[in-house]
Amino acid sequence: MDLRSVASVAHVERAKVLAMRGLFNYQPFQLSDGFYCGAGLSIVQGFRADPPTVYCPSLDPGISEYAASALVKPAEADQFLHTNEMLAAFYDSVIGQITTLTGGVAGLSVLDVGCNAGYFPVSFSRAGAVQSVGYDRVDYAETLDLLNEICGTRAEFKVWDYNGELKASEQHDLVLSVAVLVHLSEPLRHLAWLGSAAKTALFVLTPCHKDDDLSIRFHTVNRYYQNMFPNCFDVTTLSRKLLYLAFEQMGFSRVVELSTEPMSPHWQDTHLALLGIR
Ligand SMILES: C[S@@+](CC[C@H](N)C(=O)[O-])C[C@H]1O[C@@H](n2cnc3c(N)ncnc32)[C@H](O)[C@@H]1O
Numbered sequence: 001m002d003l004r005s006v007a008s009v010a011h012v013e014r015a016k017v018l019a020m021r022g023l024f025n026y027q028p029f030q031l032s033d034g035f036y037c038g039a040g041l042s043i044v045q046g047f048r049a050d051p052p053t054v055y056c057p058s059l060d061p062g063i064s065e066y067a068a069s070a071l072v073k074p075a076e077a078d079q080f081l082h083t084n085e086m087l088a089a090f091y092d093s094v095i096g097q098i099t100t101l102t103g104g105v106a107g108l109s110v111l112d113v114g115c116n117a118g119y120f121p122v123s124f125s126r127a128g129a130v131q132s133v134g135y136d137r138v139d140y141a142e143t144l145d146l147l148n149e150i151c152g153t154r155a156e157f158k159v160w161d162y163n164g165e166l167k168a169s170e171q172h173d174l175v176l177s178v179a180v181l182v183h184l185s186e187p188l189r190h191l192a193w194l195g196s197a198a199k200t201a202l203f204v205l206t207p208c209h210k211d212d213d214l215s216i217r218f219h220t221v222n223r224y225y226q227n228m229f230p231n232c233f234d235v236t237t238l239s240r241k242l243l244y245l246a247f248e249q250m251g252f253s254r255v256v257e258l259s260t261e262p263m264s265p266h267w268q269d270t271h272l273a274l275l276g277i278r
Contacts, residue, residue, distance in 0.1 A: 001088060001119060007031040007150050014146050016056060020067055023143045025053040027119040028088040031150070034058055040083030041076065043267060055080050090263050094178075094205070094273065095123050097258045101275055102174060102201050105129045111172040111197060113162070114180030118144040121155035124174075133172070135160035162190055162231075168197035181206040185230035187216060187238060188246060195250030201277045202252065205260075207237045208272040214242045240272050252276025 007015075012032045018024045019037055028038030034057055041051035055072040062068070072080045099105055106128035112120040115134025121144070125132035133156045134144065144157040166189055175198040181187040187206075194202055209217060219235035226232075238246075247255045258273040 001028065001091075001123070002030050003147075003150050004030055004032055011146060011150050016059060018143055018146065019054045019056065019070070020059070020064065022066060022070075023138075023140055024117055025070065027117045028084040028091070029117065029119070029147075030084075030088075036081060036084060038080075038084035038087055040085075040087045041072075041080050043083055043087065043264065044079065052076065052080070086262055090260065091119055091123070093261060094203075094258060095120065095127070098174070098176075098201070098203055098275060099127060101256055101277065105174065108173040108200075109133075110174045110176070111135070111170075112176040112178070113160075113194060113197075114177060115157070116140060118147055118155055118157065120176055120178065121157070122147045122151055122153050125153035125155040126151055129174075131172070132156065133158065137161040162193070164189055166192045166196070168193050171197055171199045173200045174198070174203070175201070176203045178203075178205045181238070182236055183222065183225070183231065183233055184236055185218070185233060187236055191246045192250070195246075195252075195276075198276075199278070201275060202247070202250070203258075203273070203275045204243065204247075205271060205273040206243070207235060207270050208240045208243055209237045209270075211239050212241065213239055214245060215239045216242065237270075243272055243274060247274060247276040250276065252278055 012035050015031050024037045026039045030036040036055040045051045052070050052072045054070045061071045105124055107130050109131040110124040110129045112134045115121055115136050117140050118134050121132045121134035135158050139159045141157045175194050177194050184190050217237045218233050221232050222234035254277040256275045260268045260273050
């Protein structure tokens with residue numbers, strides 16, 4: 001999200017502090033020519049490589065261990081900027097496709113589960129959603145506060161850790177789950193929860209395998225998710241057939257596969273983006 005024309009110098013200073021606390025890391029936000037964060041490099045280098053997520057030449061990598069690993073080195077800067085622009089273009093394309101297919105989000109209530117720093121809640125609030133809420137197990141409240149201030153939006157945030165329930169206690173018109181099932185040991189339970197929360201539409205983006213069966217695969221353990229078994233996986237994949245079946249079983253009469261352009265051909269081949277509409 002390119003916020004260079006609306007972020008002040010004071011906003012950028014606050015963003016730098018949040019970034020050094022790990023609260024601006026994964027999603028692509030550009031607040032100035034000298035501040036850009038995002039996990040774009042992990043798309044080309046791989047998540048196991050742990051590439052840096054914050055481009056900010058004015059910050060000293062010597063200030064902390066985190067800064068040393070998170071700050072982009074000059075030699076990587078061009079690739080960092082390019083891959084995060086691609087990630088931002090992908091997010092914006094998904095938001096545009098959902099908006100078109102649902103007939104517009106003005107007046108809708110939106111919930112993004114596993115929202116991270118709030119790219120989707122802020123974007124849907126900007127697009128006119130009457131309520132736009134993000135849940136995440138990590139407390140990104142200060143990041144959303146800052147983004148709301150910059151964008152003039154009213155996205156809400158709640159710290160929330162999925163506890164295995166099958167049914168949600170509240171419903172929203174549109175529910176999103178972007179790159180979250182990948183971490184869960186029981187993705188079908190979580191899908192059922194998401195489906196029960198979605199009054200009209202559910203969007204799920206997740207890595208999928210293409211075997212012609214109904215299967216779930218657990219690939220690697222996330223090295224950061226300590227003492228969280230069984231919710232500790234970094235790459236849990238569903239077969240495409242299983243994800244389609246799940247949408248059908250949850251009662252979505254129309255299921256549309258969204259374009260994952262402009263991500264790399266390999267990434268597109270290994271991910272599925274489905275929008276179910278009741
Ligand atoms: C790979 S990131 C994706 C973030 C965001 N949805 C996106 O695609 O830009 C996964 C996010 O889900 C959150 N998350 C993972 N497991 C969760 C759980 N069990 N309950 C709540 N949030 C969770 C993580 O904290 C993280 O912010």
